[in-house]
Amino acid sequence: DIQMTQSPSTLSASVGDRVTISCRASQSISTWLAWYQQKPGKPPKLLIYRASTLENGVPSRFSGSGSETEFTLTINSLQPDDFATYYCQQYNTDFTWTFGQGTKVEI
Amino acid sequence: QVQLVESGGGVVQPGRSLRLSCAASGFTFSSHGMHWVRQAPGKGLEWLAVIARDASLEYYAASVKGRFTISRDNSKNTLFLQMDSLRAEDTAVYYCAKEVRDYYPLDYWGQGTLVTVSS
Numbered sequence: 440d441i442q443m444t445q446s447p448s449t450l451s452a453s454v455g456d457r458v459t460i461s462c463r464a465s466q467s468i469s470t471w472l473a474w475y476q477q478k479p480g481k482p483p484k485l486l487i488y489r490a491s492t493l494e495n496g497v498p499s500r501f502s503g504s505g506s507e508t509e510f511t512l513t514i515n516s517l518q519p520d521d522f523a524t525y526y527c528q529q530y531n532t533d534f535t536w537t538f539g540q541g542t543k544v545e546i
Numbered sequence: 547q548v549q550l551v552e553s554g555g556g557v558v559q560p561g562r563s564l565r566l567s568c569a570a571s572g573f574t575f576s577s578h579g580m581h582w583v584r585q586a587p588g589k590g591l592e593w594l595a596v597i598a599r600d601a602s603l604e605y606y607a608a609s610v611k612g613r614f615t616i617s618r619d620n621s622k623n624t625l626f627l628q629m630d631s632l633r634a635e636d637t638a639v640y641y642c643a644k645e646v647r648d649y650y651p652l653d654y655w656g657q658g659t660l661v662t663v664s665s
Contacts (some may be wrong), residue, residue: 440608473651475591482641482655483591494653526591531649534596534605536581541590 441465441529445539452544456517460542462510462527471531474503474512477541478523486525487512514544522546548572548654550642555659558632568625568642568656576600576620579645581652582627584638584661592638595627599648632663 442465452458462472470490475483485494487503490510500515514521527539554566568580582594595606595616604616615628625642639660643652 475651477591482643482658483652484655485646485651485653488646488651524590528591528593528651530651535607536593536596536651538583538591538593 440535441468441533441537443527443529443537443539445525445527445542447542448540449543449545451546452517453546454517454519458514458517458521458544460512460525460527460544462505462512462539464508464510464529467507468529468532470506471529472503472505472510473528473530474501475526475528476521476523477526483526517544548644550644550654550656552640552642552656552659555640555661557662557664559665560633560663562632563628563630564632564661566627566629566640566642566659566661568627570623570625570642570644573644573654575618575623579648580616580618580625581643581645582614582616582625583641583643583652583655584636585641585658586635586638589638594640596645597625629661632661634663637661637663 444463446461472490474487477483491503502513524541524543530536549571551569581596597616617626639658641658643655646653
């Protein structure tokens, strides 16, 4: 099975900062990568799919990049509502939809 | 609007079974693959299983393969997860979620139902 590894596990930032989260796949997944945001007690929210395509309604300060095994989620000008945990997920490769372990963005 | 409502969670003893349901509305249920994902207390997301829109295909995570069975009833817009031989490590919030389209990520999620496996 494909393994997904995110870094860092926790990230401390301030409002207005530019934040970068990395996700590495154990083998090539082309651009079959999604990013989700989750807040405590809530289900995840899809932010980005196909590595860089923004889901409808997601603010443009979120962006994704990468291919094959290395991917990045960038949040420009961090807002108070962005403090949450972020997960990457691979899909459409080996009939599993594996998540990374998550990155918590805290103040 | 799209709604997914899980039910069936609760406290169950190790080794016993439990069946979760997910009632879907607000979209054409039979046109989308559906998934189960769980989250243990204080932990990350773990994908469990997917079923194709016509129930022709099912895939499972290695951690639950052979113990859990995903199914659906398109006439009732309902997704199921049959969980057998439950273990303490199966304690988690269980979410159902809808695919954007075939083999794509998950764009709508339920609020989850808590399963606690304890004697």
